[in-house]
Amino acid sequence: MQIRNNYSIILVTFFVAFILTAMPLPDWIAAWRPAWVALVLVYWSLALPHRVNLFTAFILGILLDVLQGSLLGQNAIGLTIIVFITAKLHLQVRQYPLYQQSIFVGLLVAVYLGMIAWVNGMIGRPPESWAFFAPVLTSILLWPWLFVILRDIRRRAIVT
Amino acid sequence: MTVDRRMDYLESVRGYLSSVVYPVQYLVNLPVRVGDWMSEALTSRQQLLEENERLRAQNLLLKTHTQKYQALVLENQRLRGLIESPIRQGERVLVADMMAVEQDTSTQKFVINKGSKEGVYIGQPIVDAKGVMGQIVHVGQSSSTGMMVTDHEHALPVEVIRSGVRAIASGVGAKGEMRLDYVPPESDIKEGDLLVSSGLGGHFPEGYPVGVVSKVDLHPGDKFMQIRVRPVASLAKAREVLLVWPEVNEFEFETRPGKVAHR
Numbered sequence: 001m002q003i004r005n006n007y008s009i010i011l012v013t014f015f016v017a018f019i020l021t022a023m024p025l026p027d028w029i030a031a032w033r034p035a036w037v038a039l040v041l042v043y044w045s046l047a048l049p050h051r052v053n054l055f056t057a058f059i060l061g062i063l064l065d066v067l068q069g070s071l072l073g074q075n076a077i078g079l080t081i082i083v084f085i086t087a088k089l090h091l092q093v094r095q096y097p098l099y100q101q102s103i104f105v106g107l108l109v110a111v112y113l114g115m116i117a118w119v120n121g122m123i124g125r126p127p128e129s130w131a132f133f134a135p136v137l138t139s140i141l142l143w144p145w146l147f148v149i150l151r152d153i154r155r156r157a158i159v160t
Numbered sequence: 161m162t163v164d165r166r167m168d169y170l171e172s173v174r175g176y177l178s179s180v181v182y183p184v185q186y187l188v189n190l191p192v193r194v195g196d197w198m199s200e201a202l203t204s205r206q207q208l209l210e211e212n213e214r215l216r217a218q219n220l221l222l223k224t225h226t227q228k229y230q231a232l233v234l235e236n237q238r239l240r241g242l243i244e245s246p247i248r249q250g251e252r253v254l255v256a257d258m259m260a261v262e263q264d265t266s267t268q269k270f271v272i273n274k275g276s277k278e279g280v281y282i283g284q285p286i287v288d289a290k291g292v293m294g295q296i297v298h299v300g301q302s303s304s305t306g307m308m309v310t311d312h313e314h315a316l317p318v319e320v321i322r323s324g325v326r327a328i329a330s331g332v333g334a335k336g337e338m339r340l341d342y343v344p345p346e347s348d349i350k351e352g353d354l355l356v357s358s359g360l361g362g363h364f365p366e367g368y369p370v371g372v373v374s375k376v377d378l379h380p381g382d383k384f385m386q387i388r389v390r391p392v393a394s395l396a397k398a399r400e401v402l403l404v405w406p407e408v409n410e411f412e413f414e415t416r417p418g419k420v421a422h423r
Contacts, residue, residue, distance in 0.1 A: 022188045030262065
């Protein structure tokens with residue numbers, strides 16, 4: 001049997017994550033938008049740390065900055081840090097039950113948002129309220145579903 | 161990040177990279193465009209006739225206004241000739257569509273579907289049918305990012321059209337609100353005053369409406385008044401915006417932000 005390797009699927013999932021990030025939402029719900037790119041990135045760096053590494057995180061972060069018009073490097077530093085943590089702990093986290101993974105991912109998203117808030121604070125734009133960290137909650141709730149979906153995609157498409 | 165904040169080197173990098181993310185912006189905007197197209201294609205004949213009727217009436221109204229405007233322009237030129245002040249020409253404008261692309265929530269930015277291909281430049285004023293919306297901050301190949309007048313980092317020289325008092329209108333980072341800085345307590349300014357861009361500073365052409373004074377507070381002992389302004393441009397729901405190329409012939413202004421204008 002010939003073993004195909006469709007790791008271009010990874011790019012597709014990131015593309016979708018970018019679209020979900022840029023999709024306009026009503027004001028009241030926009031603050032609750034999960035950190036899509038961060039979630040997908042954490043999944044792939046848990047599953048395939050040899051494909052998705054710090055460099056991927058950095059490039060994606062820069063592109064996200066360009067897409068969102070934020071300071072160049074702001075998302076990049078946040079994403080790089082959480083992928084660093086994930087890569088260090090991936091063998092351990094893979095063994096966790098889903099709800100425990102969710103909490104781990106929630107912490108990662110909090111770190112990521114914390115980095116962004118910190119940089120924003122340094123340039124004189126501190127977050128106005130705790131609502132800035134609302135994506136942590138939605139990301140925790142979303143993780144189990146996202147994990148199952150991405151795992152199925154990975155197995156079907158044989159991405160290694 | 162420091163380099164991006166303080167210097168201009170990375171602006172071109174951002175320009176190139178924005179071509180990479182353009183497909184994302186295009187796709188996100190697509191449903192909205194399809195929706196527009198559907199509603200256009202599916203309107204009934206009756207509705208079209210009604211709309212036509214309405215537009216015809218509006219056109220007539222605008223035409224009479226234009227006649228008056230022409231006379232005023234001529235009169236203005238003559239008066240300017242009398243006081244030997246240089247005559248201003250009209251500005252060049254281009255219609256752009258606002259793309260439905262969400263931006264960083266801590267800023268007040270938006271994406272439009274025109275870029276360096278159409279000659280858009282950084283610092284270019286953006287207006288809509290009612291007034292000043294903001295200015296361009298990043299330029300890509302076929303899309304650009306604009307900053308609204310209500311953004312934290314935006315400030316715009318304005319004057320009160322009634323009394324000629326000059327001030328600077330800065331954004332406060334909240335939608336639908338601006339602030340006037342450094343207005344001394346004896347200034348002639350009150351609620352309901354219309355503010356127009358004063359043209360000082362060289363970025364914005366003068367005379368475009370910016371906002372209406374919504375609240376004036378004066379605490380005894382304060383050096384300046386606390387003035388709140390409501391922008392007149394429909395910042396939240398504007399779909400079409402105008403890019404303006406101002407004709408500046410009095411001074412040679414630098415077009416890059418953050419530099420002092422000089423002769």
